Amino acid sequence: xxxxxxxxxxIELELVATATGDADARSAExxxxxxxxxxxxxxxxxxxxxxxxxxxxxRAVPPPDALAQSRAGLESRLAxxxxxxxxxxxxxxxLGHILIGRSEDGIxxxxxxxxxxxxxxxxxxxxxxxxAVPGGPELERLERELLDYxxxxxxxxxxxxxxxxxxxxxxxxxxxATAAIPYGAVASYAGVARRIGKPSAxxxxxxxxxxxxxxxxxxxxxxxxxxxxxxxxxxxxxxxxQRLLSVEGIKLRPGRGDLSIARDAMYALGEGETEYCLxxxxxxxxxxxxxxxxxxxRADAEARGLRxxxxxxxxxHPLSAA
Amino acid sequence: MGLQxxxxxVAAHHAEIYRYLMRVTSRSGEADDLSQExxxxxxxxxxxxxxxxxxxxWLFTIATNLARNYFRSESRRRRAYAGAxxxxxxxxxxxxxxxxxxxxxxxxxxxxxxxxxVKQRLAFILRKLHDLEYDAIGRSLSCSPESARAHVFQALxxxxxxxxxxxxxxMESVR
Numbered sequence: 001x002x003x004x005x006x007x008x009x010x011i012e013l014e015l016v017a018t019a020t021g022d023a024d025a026r027s028a029e030x031x032x033x034x035x036x037x038x039x040x041x042x043x044x045x046x047x048x049x050x051x052x053x054x055x056x057x058x059r060a061v062p063p064p065d066a067l068a069q070s071r072a073g074l075e076s077r078l079a080x081x082x083x084x085x086x087x088x089x090x091x092x093x094x095l096g097h098i099l100i101g102r103s104e105d106g107i108x109x110x111x112x113x114x115x116x117x118x119x120x121x122x123x124x125x126x127x128x129x130x131x132a133v134p135g136g137p138e139l140e141r142l143e144r145e146l147l148d149y150x151x152x153x154x155x156x157x158x159x160x161x162x163x164x165x166x167x168x169x170x171x172x173x174x175x176x177a178t179a180a181i182p183y184g185a186v187a188s189y190a191g192v193a194r195r196i197g198k199p200s201a202x203x204x205x206x207x208x209x210x211x212x213x214x215x216x217x218x219x220x221x222x223x224x225x226x227x228x229x230x231x232x233x234x235x236x237x238x239x240x241x242q243r244l245l246s247v248e249g250i251k252l253r254p255g256r257g258d259l260s261i262a263r264d265a266m267y268a269l270g271e272g273e274t275e276y277c278l279x280x281x282x283x284x285x286x287x288x289x290x291x292x293x294x295x296x297x298r299a300d301a302e303a304r305g306l307r308x309x310x311x312x313x314x315x316x317h318p319l320s321a322a
Numbered sequence: 323m324g325l326q327x328x329x330x331x332v333a334a335h336h337a338e339i340y341r342y343l344m345r346v347t348s349r350s351g352e353a354d355d356l357s358q359e360x361x362x363x364x365x366x367x368x369x370x371x372x373x374x375x376x377x378x379x380w381l382f383t384i385a386t387n388l389a390r391n392y393f394r395s396e397s398r399r400r401r402a403y404a405g406a407x408x409x410x411x412x413x414x415x416x417x418x419x420x421x422x423x424x425x426x427x428x429x430x431x432x433x434x435x436x437x438x439x440v441k442q443r444l445a446f447i448l449r450k451l452h453d454l455e456y457d458a459i460g461r462s463l464s465c466s467p468e469s470a471r472a473h474v475f476q477a478l479x480x481x482x483x484x485x486x487x488x489x490x491x492x493m494e495s496v497r
Binding site: 022047051060062063066069071078087131219 | 328332345350379393446471482
C-alpha cells in the first residue's frame with residue numbers, strides 16, 4: 001500500500017462521495033479545494049467518476065418472460081391468500097368476549113371466546129386453510145351492530161355470510177334452515193330436521209348447531225327441544241341462550257331442571273301454514289313442537305307475511321303482553 | 323387499510339423488486355421465489371402499515387431481509403447466472419475496441435460486486451442501482467444511515483481497487 005498524505009487520507013471519504021454524486025455542497029467544496037493542489041487525488045477523483053458511471057450501467061436483465069411469469073405466479077398466490085384470509089376482531093360484550101371474523105365473501109365466524117381473549121382462544125387459529133389476521137376499522141361497524149343486536153336495539157343483521165366453516169353439506173343445510181327462523185320466533189331441533197328433509201336426524205341437528213360457526217346471526221338460540229326446554233347452547237352457555245331469547249321478547253319459565261319457553265304465551269304457526277294461531281286454537285296446543293314455529297308477538301309473525309287465523313282470531317283476542 | 327389497493331402496489335413495484343433480487347442473488351429462480359415472498363409478506367402486513375409510510379422503501383426492506391436470510395440459511399456459493407448481469411448501456415461506444423474494453427471492465431466490476439460481503443453488496447446495490455436514501459438502506463440492513471454510507475464507501479473502494487492496473491473506459495463511452 002502506498003502511503004498517502006494525511007490530508008489526502010482525511011478527505012478520501014468525501015472525495016469518493018463527491019465523485020459518485022453522494023456528497024453535500026460543503027463536502028464538495030472541500031474536495032474541490034483539495035483537488036486544486038493535489039494531482040494524485042485529481043486522478044483518483046477521475047477514476048471514481050468512471051467507476052460511478054460504470055456501476056450505473058449494471059443492470060440485471062431477467063430471462064425473457066421471467067418477469068411476467070413471476071408476476072402471474074405472484075398474483076395467483078395473492079388471490080389464494082386473499083381467499084383464505086379472515087380478518088378478525090375481538091371485543092368485550094355482555095355475553096363475554098366475542099370474536100368476529102370476515103372473509104372476502106362475508107362473515108365467516110362469530111365465536112364466544114372462553115379461556116382468553118386472544119386469537120389463540122379461538123377455533124379460527126386451528127382451522128386449516130384459513131389465514132387469520134387482525135382486522136382494521138372495517139370490523140368496528142360489525143362490532144357495533146352486533147352489540148346493538150345483543151342489547152335489543154337492532155332486530156336484523158343483514159350481513160353476507162361465508163359458510164366456509166361449516167364442516168359438511170349437512171351442517172350447512174342445518175345452519176341455513178336455522179338462519180330462516182325469524183326474529184322473535186322459536187322452532188325445535190326436530191322441526192329443523194324436518195325442514196332439511198331429514199326428520200330422524202334430530203341429534204345430528206343438535207350436534208351441528210353446537211358447532212355453529214355463526215351464532216347470533218345464524219340464530220341457533222331460537223332452536224329448542226320438543227319439550228319446550230332450552231336444552232343447550234354453544235356447549236354450556238345456556239344463560240346466553242336465555243338472554244338472547246329474552247331480548248327478542250320470548251317468555252321463559254322454569255321447567256323441570258331447565259328453562260322452558262312459555263308455550264301458552266306464544267302464537268303458533270303450523271307446518272306449511274300461512275295463518276298464525278292463538279295457542280288455544282283447535283288442537284294446536286297439543287301438537288308436537290316438531291311441527292310448529294312459535295312467535296313471541298303478532299308483529300313478529302306478521303313481519304313474516306303471516307295472517308291471523310280466521311277461526312281463533314288472534315287479531316281480535318291478542319295474548320296479553322304481560 | 324392502506325392508501326391504495328394492494329394490486330396497485332404489486333403493479334407499481336414488482337418489476338423493480340424482482341430486478342433487485344436478481345442482482346442480489348444473481349439467479350432468476352431465486353428472484354422469482356424471493357420477490358413473490360416479499361409481496362406475500364407485504365400483503366399480510368398491508369393493513370397495519372402507516373398511512374404515510376414509504377411503500378417502496380418498505381418493500382425493499384422486506385426484500386432485503388429475505389435476501390439476507392437466503393444468504394444466511396445456506397452459505398450459498400453464488401454461481402453467477404449467465405446473463406443476470408447484462409451489458410446495458412444507452413450508448414454505442416465509439417469504436418469496437420472501446421466497446422470490448424467497456425465490457426471487460428464492467429465484467430470485472432461485476433465480479434468485484436459479487437465478491438463483496440453481503441451487507442456491502444446490498445448497500446451498494448440499494449444506493450447505486452435503486453437510489454434509496456441512506457436512512458432507508460440503514461433500516462433495511464438494521465444499521466445506522468452512517469453505517470449504510472460506510473458500506474457503500476467500502477464497496478466503491480473495493481471496486482476502484484479491483485480496477486487497479488486496468489485501463490478505465492473513457493467517461494464518454496459509459497455516459
